[in-house]
Amino acid sequence: VGMTVMTLAGFLAPALWYEVTERREAGRLLLALTGTGAAFVLYARLLWQNLMRRTAPAHRAGLAAIALICWAMPLLLGIDRGWGNALLVPAGLIAIVLPVREAVGAAAAATVFTPVYGVLLGLPALAVLYEVAAVPLGAFSGYVTVWLFHVVQELREARAELARSAVGEERLRFARDLHDVLGHSLQAVALRAEVAERFVERDDARVRKELTEIQTMARDAVRDVREVVRGYRATSLRTELDGMSAVLRAAGIRCERPEVSPALPPHVHEPLGWVAREATTNVLRHSSATWCEISVRAGRDRVEVEIVNDGAGRRSGDAGSGLAGLAERISAAGGEFAAGPAGDGTFRVAAAVPAAPEGEA
Known part of the structure; x- marks a missing residue:
């Protein structure tokens, strides 16, 4: 007009x-x-x-x-x-x-x-x-x-479309993080509760120990959820591998944590830490493994994590959306991800991310 x-x-x-x-x-x-x-x-x-x-x-x-x-x-x-x-x-x-x-x-x-x-x-x-x-x-x-x-x-x-897309991506990130955090934590809590139940009439000290662990895990889960909501949660590969080996051993699965170099680039901790967390949940929820081997290799160009367990032939159901979410995370970090039966009765999860941040390589 x-x-x-x-x-x-x-x-x-x-x-x-x-x-x-x-x-x-x-x-x-x-x-x-x-x-x-x-x-x-x-x-x-x-x-x-x-x-x-x-x-x-x-x-x-x-x-x-x-x-x-x-x-x-x-x-x-x-x-x-x-x-x-x-x-x-x-x-x-x-x-x-x-x-x-x-x-x-x-x-x-x-x-x-x-x-x-x-x-x-x-x-x-x-x-x-x-x-x-x-x-x-x-x-x-x-x-x-x-x-x-x-x-x-x-x-x-x-x-406007970019704004809507950003909101959608943030919601997806939140849902994925929440799934990974709660899936791992609740699985660990359930495992500890089962252990405590087995010893309830035989070893009061062991029951108290397991209940203390459950309380600690629940508090950690609450803290992790709050950090996810705030967007401030930082994942450490060393911490995740410590937690992974402890939880698997508590479940009767033989697992030793490999040494993690303190010189690992900071940007690799989060994606590879999520690999360790989801792999733990995957072993506990979808297999009846008796052992699990973890290896961390830090090369000049990339850092690799490989997790192998012997539960491929005894897997109970689908691995869910966790592994798909991991593939998205690793891809977003410029890396490679693979998960599936290795052909010898084992199940293998492997991830590799560039040693240099994407865009600086």
Whole structure:
């Protein structure tokens, strides 16, 4: 609407002002106001509809109606006092309403016929030359204006989509972290509770020890969940491997924690720590393994963790979404992940991440 007001005001306001303040003839004033009002309404509607990408065949008829009104006004009201400018009004809509190829042809035709019509109406030579330049310029300006509007609109939509995507990714991260944290912690708590139950009538000291461990694990789980919610949780590979070996040994699964070099790059701890955590849950929940071997290899280019257990032939059900989540984590860190039966009755989980952060390698 603002563009319409500026366009029509620039071309028709001087002539209308003359009719209102000096000419003061009721018939002419009524004709001028009616023609200008009709042109304004049609122009605004066509412009808005096309800005909103609501094109329709009827818009061609609207453009033709505006051209008819604006070309009739100088003929009926005369070319003095600015009514000749009305001939230029339709030019701004040519490239807005019509497809590009048709708009080029229509603009070329208007560039020829508008000055010719101006000559027939008696416009001065300078005004005719002005129309020769103004018609194609007006058509081009209309096209650029709508194009820029659509570009800005698409950028806003893209920004909104990025915001929605960021929210979705954060929700996915939260759900994945919560699954990994609680899945591991609750599995460990359940295991300790089973151990305590076995000793409830035989060894009070062992029961108290297991209950103390359960209490500690529950508190750690609460802390981990809070850190996940806040987004501040940092995972240490050494800590996760310590916890993994302790939990598996408590379940009667032979497991020794390998030495972890303190010189490991900081960025590898989180993805590989999640591998250890999920592998623990996987062994406890989906297999009846008797032993589990863990190896950590730190090379010049990458750091690898491999976890193998003998429960592949005795797995109880699907591994769930945990391993799929691990694959996503490792891939996001620029690494490689594999998990599955090794063919000799063992189940192997292996992950490798670059020794240098992604983008610095």
